[in-house]
Amino acid sequence: MKSNLFKYSVLTVGVVAAMGVAHAAQQPTGGTSNGSFSVANQASASYTIAGNENAPQLATSNIVTISVSEQSSFTLLTDNVNQTINPKANSTVNFTHTLTNSGNVDDTYTLRLTNATSGDDFDYSGYSVTYLLNNTGTAITVPITNGVGTISLPAKSAANITIVATANTARNIDKNGILTVSAESTYLKGKNAGTPSAYTASNVDNAKTVAPLYAITKSATTNLGTKNLDLNNLNAFVDYTITIKNEGNLDGKAISISDDLPSGLVAIASTEANYTAPTVTASNGSTAGTAKLSAANKTITVDSQNIKVGETITVTFRAKKAANATSASSFVNYAVVKDDTANDNNATTPDITDRSDDGTETTYENKVTGAYLGKDDNTKATVTTTNQTRAIAITTGANKEVALNTSGAAVGNTYSYTITNNGTDVTEAATAGSVLFSVNPTATGTAGVTNNPNIEIARVFVDANGDGIFTAGETVLTGTQIGTTGEYTYDLNAAKTTGFAPGAANAIKIGVEVVTTGSNSNAGGVGTSDIGKYETMTLTIVPKTEVNGTAIPTSTTENPLSTTSKTTMQGINLVKYQIAADCTTAIPANNATDWSTATATATAGQCIFYKIEAVNTFTTTEISTVAITDTISTKAVYQTNFVASPTTGTNGTSTNATTGVTTVRGNFATLASGATATVRFSVKPSQSGTN
Numbered sequence: 001m002k003s004n005l006f007k008y009s010v011l012t013v014g015v016v017a018a019m020g021v022a023h024a025a026q027q028p029t030g031g032t033s034n035g036s037f038s039v040a041n042q043a044s045a046s047y048t049i050a051g052n053e054n055a056p057q058l059a060t061s062n063i064v065t066i067s068v069s070e071q072s073s074f075t076l077l078t079d080n081v082n083q084t085i086n087p088k089a090n091s092t093v094n095f096t097h098t099l100t101n102s103g104n105v106d107d108t109y110t111l112r113l114t115n116a117t118s119g120d121d122f123d124y125s126g127y128s129v130t131y132l133l134n135n136t137g138t139a140i141t142v143p144i145t146n147g148v149g150t151i152s153l154p155a156k157s158a159a160n161i162t163i164v165a166t167a168n169t170a171r172n173i174d175k176n177g178i179l180t181v182s183a184e185s186t187y188l189k190g191k192n193a194g195t196p197s198a199y200t201a202s203n204v205d206n207a208k209t210v211a212p213l214y215a216i217t218k219s220a221t222t223n224l225g226t227k228n229l230d231l232n233n234l235n236a237f238v239d240y241t242i243t244i245k246n247e248g249n250l251d252g253k254a255i256s257i258s259d260d261l262p263s264g265l266v267a268i269a270s271t272e273a274n275y276t277a278p279t280v281t282a283s284n285g286s287t288a289g290t291a292k293l294s295a296a297n298k299t300i301t302v303d304s305q306n307i308k309v310g311e312t313i314t315v316t317f318r319a320k321k322a323a324n325a326t327s328a329s330s331f332v333n334y335a336v337v338k339d340d341t342a343n344d345n346n347a348t349t350p351d352i353t354d355r356s357d358d359g360t361e362t363t364y365e366n367k368v369t370g371a372y373l374g375k376d377d378n379t380k381a382t383v384t385t386t387n388q389t390r391a392i393a394i395t396t397g398a399n400k401e402v403a404l405n406t407s408g409a410a411v412g413n414t415y416s417y418t419i420t421n422n423g424t425d426v427t428e429a430a431t432a433g434s435v436l437f438s439v440n441p442t443a444t445g446t447a448g449v450t451n452n453p454n455i456e457i458a459r460v461f462v463d464a465n466g467d468g469i470f471t472a473g474e475t476v477l478t479g480t481q482i483g484t485t486g487e488y489t490y491d492l493n494a495a496k497t498t499g500f501a502p503g504a505a506n507a508i509k510i511g512v513e514v515v516t517t518g519s520n521s522n523a524g525g526v527g528t529s530d531i532g533k534y535e536t537m538t539l540t541i542v543p544k545t546e547v548n549g550t551a552i553p554t555s556t557t558e559n560p561l562s563t564t565s566k567t568t569m570q571g572i573n574l575v576k577y578q579i580a581a582d583c584t585t586a587i588p589a590n591n592a593t594d595w596s597t598a599t600a601t602a603t604a605g606q607c608i609f610y611k612i613e614a615v616n617t618f619t620t621t622e623i624s625t626v627a628i629t630d631t632i633s634t635k636a637v638y639q640t641n642f643v644a645s646p647t648t649g650t651n652g653t654s655t656n657a658t659t660g661v662t663t664v665r666g667n668f669a670t671l672a673s674g675a676t677a678t679v680r681f682s683v684k685p686s687q688s689g690t691n
Contacts, residue, residue: 072103072191074153076183076201084250085177086342087209087364088351089170095163095205099131099183101153108186113147113163116178120206124165124179131159151183163205171209172366173249173373179205211364212255212307213248213374214337216356218381223274224549229331230388230425231321233549237274238265238383242315242335242356246307247373248364256338256347257289257302257315264329264385265319267297276318284311291315304346327385334378356381386425390553392435392541394419397565401618404518404530404571412458412515415565416468417539419492420507421500422559426547429492429508430499436542439479439512440487442564443536451486452535454518455567460488462495463511470513477510489542512539518569526575526597531617534568570617572626572671576610583607587643587680607639607682614678616671626668628679631661636683638662643680651679 045059077098085093101107115123129142129149134157142149142161151159165179181203188199219241222229230236242259246252261267268275278291280302289305300317307313315335322329334357338350352363357378365374395418402413419437421428429435439460441451462475470476477495479488492508493499500506514537518530540562543552555561577595579588580602587609588594595611602608612630616623632638644651644666655662666679 070105072105072107072185072187074102074107074109074183074185074188074201075100076181076203078181078203078205080203080205080207083205083207084210085167085207087171087173087175087211088342090166090168091342092164092166093177093207095165095179095181095207097161097163097181097203098158099151099153099161100158101155103187104155105187106152106154107188108150108152110184110186111142111144111149111151111161112180112182112184113144113165114180114182116180120178121175122167122169122171122177122209124177125168126166128164128166129161131161134158135160165205165207171364172362173209173211173213173364174366175209177207177209179207181205209364210250211248211341211352212246212250212252212309212339213365214252214255214339214352214354214376215245215247215374216335216337216354216358216376216378217243217245218259218335218356218378220381220383222383226548227383228548229321229383229385230549231325231327231385232388235274236549237268237318237320239276239318240316240381243312244307244315244335244337245312246309249309250341251309252305252307252339252341253344254304254340254346255307256336256350257305257313258336258338259300259315259317259333260336261298261300261319262330262333264322264325264331265333266322267293267300268318268320269293269297272320274318274320276316278315278317280305281314282307282311283314284308286311286313288313291317293317321385325385327387329385331383331385333381386548388425388548388550389423390426390428390543390547390550391422391556391559392419392428392543392553392561393422393559394437394539394541394561394563396560397537397539397563399566399568401568401570401621402514402516404516404520404569406514406516412513413567414469415512415514416463416466417510417512417563418507419500419510419541420504421502423502423550423553425502426550427499427501428543428547429496430547431545432491432493434543434545434547435492436489436544437492437510438482438487438489438538438540438542440482440485440538440540441535442538445534452533454530454533454569455514455516455535457488457537458513458515460490461511461513463509466509468511470511474511492541512537512565514567516567516569518571520571520574522573522575529573530569531571531573532568534566536564536566538562538564570619570621572623573615573617574628575613575615576630577613578611579609580606581609583639583682583684585609587641587682590645590678590680602685605684607684608636609682610680612666612679613676614668614671615676616673618673620673622673623671624669626671626677628666628668628677630664630679630681632664632683634661636685638664639682639684641682642666644668645678645680 080095083093085091113127127144129144130139132139142151153159183201185199192198220227221239223237229238278300280288280291282288286306286308289302291300291302293300302315305313334355337354338347339352340347340350341352354361356376358376398415400413406412444452460477461470464474465471477490479490481488495508500508520529522529577597578600579594580600612628614628642664651666653662653664664681668677671677
């Protein structure tokens with residue numbers, strides 16, 4: 001509280017001038033003037049006496065003298081440091097002052113209201129000034145023009161002044177407005193003209209803007225523990241959490257918190273599956289309100305909630321997709337806080353309407369780049385909608401005929417498969433172990449045997465360039481054997497560690513390289529070679545886990561999870577036939593019925609006619625550079641009647657000069673698939689080998 005007292009006693013104008021009375025005080029809050037003067041008074045009377053009416057009589061009294069003391073004194077007192085004012089436009093603040101005339105003369109005071117010219121943040125634009133005389137009775141209005149008005153006070157009285165100052169623009173919080181209030185004594189100014197400090201009292205008022213500021217944060221988590229809301233999942237829901245922290249400098253009273261759900265969402269009602277009751281909690285002792293759902297379950301509201309400075313109110317609720325929601329529906333929603341900071345009874349006419357997504361909202365906020373009081377955040381509330389379906393397909397396997405001997409993985413036969421995600425909004429094999437595939441030998445044509453030891457998997461690899469063969473640098477997958485069987489499983493995540501999204505462009509191409517080590521010998525009898533023997537392997541996609549709540553897919557005609565590939569060993573089936581007949585007999589035709597693979601008996605002097613038949617058992621593959629040879633036993637004499645069919649190629653016999661052994665040879669440049677080449681000739685048995 002500040003005060004300054006001015007006193008000035010007046011003797012007479014002449015005495016004052018003669019005495020040169022001094023008066024001054026630095027930054028006074030009042031003024032004084034002391035002085036005295038004498039008042040002399042003498043009475044007179046006129047009268048007549050009866051009988052002597054023509055002689056007026058005059059009487060004069062004694063002189064009486066009174067010394068008059070005239071004193072002027074006033075103070076202007078205030079206690080208006082850091083008053084508070086609402087930051088909304090046209091808000092007001094009350095400044096109170098006490099102007100006291102403690103002298104014994106009546107006086108009139110000029111009241112001046114002046115905005116500070118520096119050091120503050122805003123100005124006051126209008127004033128209403130009233131006062132109570134001696135703090136009683138009815139308030140007296142002081143007309144103010146351009147910030148100036150007058151108050152007349154009798155001696156020994158006081159004016160209890162209330163100044164209602166208005167700021168007509170909206171402001172941020174913690175802004176300071178300074179007002180200078182001064183009073184000039186008319187009486188003292190007349191005695192001290194030209195010396196304002198002798199007749200002026202000044203007070204400094206200030207008010208700072210105060211308001212709550214709401215930092216709103218909204219977050220969402222679906223029942224999948226992510227932000228993914230699967231529209232195909234009837235049990236899908238979103239748990240929303242709204243936090244409102246009062247980061248301002250004034251408690252919030254009777255605020256409204258609401259969340260209007262968009263077209264794609266509806267709050268889960270108490271009678272529905274997965275319902276959890278909405279909750280409201282307060283962090284610092286305020287009474288928590290009640291979260292209410294609208295009749296259509298589209299709005300969550302908390303009314304008349306108080307929130308202290310620094311306190312956080314947390315609201316939770318659960319929503320699901322609306323009945324007719326599609327991926328085109330809106331799933332973006334915001335928490336809204338409303339506050340009538342001046343009324344504080346309700347939020348019917350709010351001056352603060354703050355949304356959780358309001359990155360540009362600046363109502364009363366001293367906004368700066370980065371962090372600032374009242375900053376909102378809706379980024380964690382965004383959910384991604386999906387229409388999740390799962391369908392994985394593997395392309396149809398091929399049935400291949402391969403050579404009997406392809407030993408060595410580098411020259412093995414390769415099967416190519418494309419595994420495609422035909423689902424929607426689901427990435428498959430995104431985590432290790434979530435989707436496997438198996439390669440399993442399942443049939444060989446031999447009862448009780450499913451794994452042909454002459455047909456084996458050399459390697460399984462990712463055919464990155466899709467050329468159907470293993471190329472250096474492509475990923476070889478490591479399989480896990482199932483027990484002691486021939487089945488191995490492989491992890492598709494190892495083929496593509498990020499998983500594969502829907503669509504052909506994201507498919508995984510797998511190569512399975514097979515090697516064969518079959519026998520081409522019929523030495524054990526016709527049909528004992530591995531010609532025509534096969535193995536069927538089954539490739540099966542094995543999803544192991546749900547993905548974002550969507551169940552493991554099943555195999556369908558449109559999206560098969562398995563396929564088979566049959567490997568059949570083919571080549572030349574070489575069979576030798578014979579007929580015992582007279583040497584003069586013409587060589588039997590290829591189709592003669594007497595040809596036999598059985599043991600035959602010849603009489604002395606007969607010849608043995610041979611047919612060596614080479615059949616290309618491939619159904620589509622041509623064989624080239626076929627050479628059929630037969631070394632004549634030393635117990636037989638070649639009869640020089642060689643016949644080859646077809647006649648292409650270089651055919652004939654040759655005899656080793658050292659051993660004398662004759663070899664019959666039939667050469668065929670090509671042998672078409674399914675075609676047969678034969679060599680026929682005869683020999684004459686001889687114990688000496690000379691006849």
